[in-house]
Amino acid sequence: MHIAAPPSRTTLVPVVALSVVLAASAVVAIGLGTAVVSPGDTARYLWSGFTGGIIRAEETTQYQIIWQIRTPRVLLAVIVGAGLSVVGVAIQALVRNALADPFILGVSSGASVGAVVVSVFGVLAVFGVFAVSAGAFLGALGATFLVYLISYSRMGVLPLRLVLTGVAMSFGFQAVMSVIIYLAPSSEATSTVLFWSMGSFGAATWGALPVVAVAVVGGTVVLRRFGRPLDVLTLGDETASSLGVDASSVRRGLFVLTAVMTGAMVAVSGAIGFVGLVIPHIVRIVLGAAHHRVLAVAPLVGAIFMVWVDLASRTLVAPRELPLGVITALVGVPVFITLMRRKAYLFGSR
Amino acid sequence: MxxxxxxxxxxxxxxxxxxxxxxxxxxxxxxxxxxxxxxxxxxxxxxxxxxxxxxxxxxxxxxxxxxxxxxxxxxxxxxxxxxxxxxxxxxxxxxxxxxxxxxxxxxxxxxxxxxxxxxxxxxxxxxxxxxxxxxxxxxxxxxxxxxxxxxxxxxxxxxxxxxxxxxxxxxxxxxxxxxxxxxxxxxxxxxxxxxxxxxxxxxxxxxxxxxxxxxxxSPPEVLTPALIRDVFGVEATIVPHPLTGDPQLLYTLAPDPGHSPGRPPADSISSSPSSAPERQRKTA
Structure with a gap:
C-alpha cells in the first residue's frame, strides 16, 4: 500500500530539471537568429547586460542585438508561455471544460476590439507608445466582465453557461471589429487586427516587460495557493460546498485574476492560440490531475515550449516571421495526440 | 451531535x-x-x-x-x-x-x-x-x-x-x-x-x-400499506422479516387505473386492491 508522497517531493525533481532546460533554451534561443552568437558569448553578453559589465568595442553591434532586441523578446516568450499555460490550467478547472483556454471568455476578440478602436480613433493617447496595448488590455478586461455579467444568474455563474456566453460574445466582438475596420479602411487597422488575432513577440521591448511580468508571476503565485480549492471545484459545486469550499466565490475571484493576467499578456503579444489549451492537458497526462503539481510544472513547460516556438517562428523562413499560432499548432497537435493515445487520458465522463 | x-x-x-x-x-x-x-x-x-x-x-x-x-x-x-x-x-x-x-x-x-x-x-x-x-x-x-x-x-x-x-x-x-x-x-x-x-x-x-x-x-410505525398507497401510489403487503422483525414490503404489480402518485383519489384508501386491471392484462 503506498500513500501519495508529500507534494514537495513529487514536484521538486521535474521543477529543477525543467528550470535548467528553460535557462539553457533561453540562452540558446537568444543566440540564434540572422546573426548567430555562440551560447558562451550570449551568456557573457547577458551577464554584462544584467550586471552592467564591460564589453569590447567591436562587440557592440552583437551586444545590441542580443541585449536590446533578442533578450526582451525571449523573456516575453518565457513569461507569456508560462502565463498562458497557468491560466489555461485554472480556466479549465473553473469552467469545468476540457476545451476551455485563456481566451474562452472573449478575451482575445475583446482585446482586438480595444486595439482597433485605439488605432483607428486615436483614443488613449495619454499612454503614448503603449496606447494600443492599453486599449487591448482594457478591451480584454471589458469583454471578460461583460461575459461574466451576462452569464450571471440567480443560481450563480454556471460553468457551461459561461463558456457558451463567451463563445457567443466572441462572435459579437469580431463583428464589431469587422465593422470598425470596414468603416475605417486603413492598412494600419488591418495589421493591428492580424497582430492581435495571430500573436507575435515582434514588438517586445524592455519597456513592455515589467507590467506583464508582474501580472504573470504574481498571478501564478496566487493561483498556486488555490491548488486544493481547484481540485475540489472539479468535483462539482455541491460537493465543493460540502467540503467547505464556496465554489461561486472562488470562481469569481480567480476569474478576475485570470482576466487581468490574460489581458496583460494579450496586450503585449496578441492572442497566441493553442498553448493555453494543450500545455495543461500535456502536463496532466504526465503528472496526473492534482493542481498543486500541475500549477508548479505547467508554467515551466509552457515557457520552454514558447521559447522554441518563437525561435522557429523567426528563423524558419527568415527574414519573414511565421505566426506563432501556426507553429504552436503544428508542434502541439502531434505531441498531444501521441501522449493522449499512449496514456488513455480522460477528462470528464467517458 | x-x-x-x-x-x-x-x-x-x-x-x-x-x-x-x-x-x-x-x-x-x-x-x-x-x-x-x-x-x-x-x-x-x-x-x-x-x-x-x-x-x-x-x-x-x-x-x-x-x-x-x-x-x-x-x-x-x-x-x-x-x-x-x-x-x-x-x-x-x-x-x-x-x-x-x-x-x-x-x-x-x-x-x-x-x-x-x-x-x-x-x-x-x-x-x-x-x-x-x-x-x-x-x-x-x-x-x-x-x-x-x-x-x-x-x-x-x-x-x-x-x-x-x-x-x-x-x-x-x-x-x-x-x-x-x-x-x-x-x-x-x-x-x-x-x-x-x-x-x-x-x-x-x-x-x-x-x-x-x-x-x-420508527420503520414499523411508518411503513403501512395505506401510507405506501397514498404516498407512492403502489400496493404493498407488509410482512415482518422472519429473522430481524423489520417490516419488509412485497409489491403487487398492478397500479389502480387513474391513480397518480402522491395524489390519491378520494376513495383510494377505502378501495380494495382492484383485480380488474389484472384480469385485463392477462387476457391482453
Missing amino acids: DLRLDAVSVRVDGTDLVRELSLDVGHEQVVGLVGPNGSGKSTALRCVYRALKPTTGSVWIGKDDLQSLSLRRSAQAVAALTQESGSDLDFTVEEIVALGRTPHLRGNEPLSYRERELCRQAMEQLDITHLAGRGVLELSGGERQRVLVARALVQEPRVLVLDEPTNHLDIRHQIELLSLLKGSGLTVLVVLHDLNLAAAACDRLGVLAEGRLVVSG
Whole structure:
C-alpha cells in the first residue's frame, strides 16, 4: 500500500530539471537568429547586460542585438508561455471544460476590439507608445466582465453557461471589429487586427516587460495557493460546498485574476492560440490531475515550449516571421495526440 | 451531535420544493428520508450540506445554527455524499479520498501522517484499497460511489448526509455500506429509494411528499400499506422479516387505473386492491 508522497517531493525533481532546460533554451534561443552568437558569448553578453559589465568595442553591434532586441523578446516568450499555460490550467478547472483556454471568455476578440478602436480613433493617447496595448488590455478586461455579467444568474455563474456566453460574445466582438475596420479602411487597422488575432513577440521591448511580468508571476503565485480549492471545484459545486469550499466565490475571484493576467499578456503579444489549451492537458497526462503539481510544472513547460516556438517562428523562413499560432499548432497537435493515445487520458465522463 | 431541521422551507422560482420541514436526527441515529421522485428529499439534504440556503427556517447542528458557521466550519462537522458522481479530471482514487481532508487543511498544506493513515483505513473499510492508484474516471459507477463514501468518512464528520448512497452498488456493497452507516457512531441522514433496505438500516424514517413531511417514526410505525398507497401510489403487503422483525414490503404489480402518485383519489384508501386491471392484462 503506498500513500501519495508529500507534494514537495513529487514536484521538486521535474521543477529543477525543467528550470535548467528553460535557462539553457533561453540562452540558446537568444543566440540564434540572422546573426548567430555562440551560447558562451550570449551568456557573457547577458551577464554584462544584467550586471552592467564591460564589453569590447567591436562587440557592440552583437551586444545590441542580443541585449536590446533578442533578450526582451525571449523573456516575453518565457513569461507569456508560462502565463498562458497557468491560466489555461485554472480556466479549465473553473469552467469545468476540457476545451476551455485563456481566451474562452472573449478575451482575445475583446482585446482586438480595444486595439482597433485605439488605432483607428486615436483614443488613449495619454499612454503614448503603449496606447494600443492599453486599449487591448482594457478591451480584454471589458469583454471578460461583460461575459461574466451576462452569464450571471440567480443560481450563480454556471460553468457551461459561461463558456457558451463567451463563445457567443466572441462572435459579437469580431463583428464589431469587422465593422470598425470596414468603416475605417486603413492598412494600419488591418495589421493591428492580424497582430492581435495571430500573436507575435515582434514588438517586445524592455519597456513592455515589467507590467506583464508582474501580472504573470504574481498571478501564478496566487493561483498556486488555490491548488486544493481547484481540485475540489472539479468535483462539482455541491460537493465543493460540502467540503467547505464556496465554489461561486472562488470562481469569481480567480476569474478576475485570470482576466487581468490574460489581458496583460494579450496586450503585449496578441492572442497566441493553442498553448493555453494543450500545455495543461500535456502536463496532466504526465503528472496526473492534482493542481498543486500541475500549477508548479505547467508554467515551466509552457515557457520552454514558447521559447522554441518563437525561435522557429523567426528563423524558419527568415527574414519573414511565421505566426506563432501556426507553429504552436503544428508542434502541439502531434505531441498531444501521441501522449493522449499512449496514456488513455480522460477528462470528464467517458 | 444531533441534527435538527426546524421548519425548513425552500422556494425556487416560485415553486415550493420543501415546505415547513421539521425533522430531528438524534445523536448517532440513522434517519432515512424516503418519498417519490421530486418530493424534496435531495433539496432538504442540500440545506444540510450548505449547497442551498433555506428560504425560511433553519438547520441546527447541536447548538449551532448552520448559517451562523463558516462553510469551512460546517464542513468540519457535516460530510455529504451528493449526487454529483466524481470529477472532471482523472484524479487517482487516493487523491480523491484525500480531498476529504480539505475543510481541515489550510491551502495546499499536505496531509499529516495521521491523515494519510485515516485515508488508508477508510479505503480499507470501503474495500477500495486495491484501486488506490487507479484514475477515478475509469472506475465503474459502484466503485466510484465507494470512493466518494470513503472521502466523506475521511472528513471525520459528526454528521453524515447521503443522497442515494446505494446507487450503482451491487447488493453486497449496498448491505455493507448500510451496515457501516449503522455501526459508524455518526449521526446520519440518508435518502434511500429501497424501502426494504431503509426499514432494515434506519432507526427512524421520514416520509416526504410534495415537499412536506407526511409522517416520521420508527420503520414499523411508518411503513403501512395505506401510507405506501397514498404516498407512492403502489400496493404493498407488509410482512415482518422472519429473522430481524423489520417490516419488509412485497409489491403487487398492478397500479389502480387513474391513480397518480402522491395524489390519491378520494376513495383510494377505502378501495380494495382492484383485480380488474389484472384480469385485463392477462387476457391482453
